[in-house]
């Protein structure tokens with residue numbers, strides 16, 4: 470089920486040439502801001518503004534809809550960020566969750582080895598080779614100074630729980646949500662009475678002390694994951710489930726508008742596999758900075774439940790009444806990032822067009838993901854009856870969807886502003902509306918306009934949203 474990777478990086482063009490286009494739109498229109506900006510910012514943490522929080526919430530809702538609401542075999546969970554520290558020892562994160570770090574002997578800057586020019590395609594074995602820096606003649610990109618041999622740098626953030634800061638009080642900020650699902654396997658299975666195969670879905674914050682974060686919200690130190698752990702019978706059933714989840718997860722991105730040719734699968738080489746994985750395939754997206762991981766699908770075997778059963782002494786076997794067997798279920802995981810998915814939808818929706826000699830910027834977001842579904846606009850803001858009708862309509866729409874009122878510019882400019890933030894429908898109230906009780910509904914993508922009775926607007930919007938959802 471693996472697509473042949475495209476060898477030429479530029480064979481598939483990105484949706485936008487420069488990341489700066491998205492960064493500046495995000496700042497200007499209130500999608501994403503640098504964290505703590507008035508203090509100069511903090512590296513690799515970003516804040517979602519009024520539009521960004523709507524977009525990201527909609528992405529999370531769309532994921533939950535596909536993974537929990539529409540299925541009968543997956544249930545939700547919201548585990549704590551802080552967990553018993555032994556969880557992270559057992560999971561292998563304390564011992565193995567690390568990246569290869571090199572340090573410049575003169576300026577002391579630190580780099581992730583595989584992010585350095587000339588080292589991007591090294592195998593996992595090469596990245597552990599103490600002689601690799603010398604062999605490739607790598608030097609510090611900042612001052613040309615000599616670089617140290619690679620050493621492993623653990624990515625987990627730590628803190629202390631309680632008033633005493635000693636070794637016994639160390640806690641870890643979770644680097645993945647998955648472990649919360651494993652340690653709750655029995656609680657969830659017994660309370661929901663689900664039979665294997667079944668899944669546990671979670672959305673929540675994770676933290677990684679990344680050596681070289683960057684590319685805007687692509688790699689952050691605080692981010693949100695949307696992960697699902699699917700518990701299956703050992704062996705062949707896990708291999709089959711793994712193959713089934715690959716197209717299902719790719720289809721989710723396409724369902725919400727990502728161009729299929731900007732998505733591909735990439736299988737991890739055996740020396741690249743995470744410590745828990747038997748097999749791993751990434752869904753990659755053609756970002757402006759290259760093909761990069763969007764989501765990982767992993768066959769984790771019995772590593773997780775097996776390790777936790779052994780370390781905790783708790784019996785985590787499942788009893789299958791149909792075959793009279795006890796076994797430790799294997800796990801097939803779909804691991805996506807909420808920020809990375811929202812970022813991808815934002816990039817892929819960006820269009821620049823020329824309309825009547827002028828540039829029009831449109832975010833062609835699937836309506837389900839758009840921050841605002843409807844903007845209600847008065848053609849004449851001086852007419853109190855028109856403004857009053859606009860507010861009545863907006864208030865009524867807002868009971869079901871995000872709807873905004875705007876009268877701060879002329880109608881053409883108001884349309885352009887809504888196009889740029891992806892609002893699928895604008896409703897204009899004019900003088901005739903006061904007579905005939907009808908308003909004009911304008912479509913973002915086609916710019917066509919239709920006259921609709923005021924009382925029919927909500928039905929129209931809800932029907933079109935339902936169609937867009939697929």
Ligand code: GAP
Nearest residue numbers: 645647687688689692763764765804805806809
């Ligand atoms: N439980 C398995 C796991 O965490 P992963 O491939 O390390 O797998 C899953 O992470 C997804 O989480 C990635 O595909 C990405 O979308 C997101 N992610 C991981 N690290 C991230 C970071 N530093 N910033 C933003 N998103 C990140």
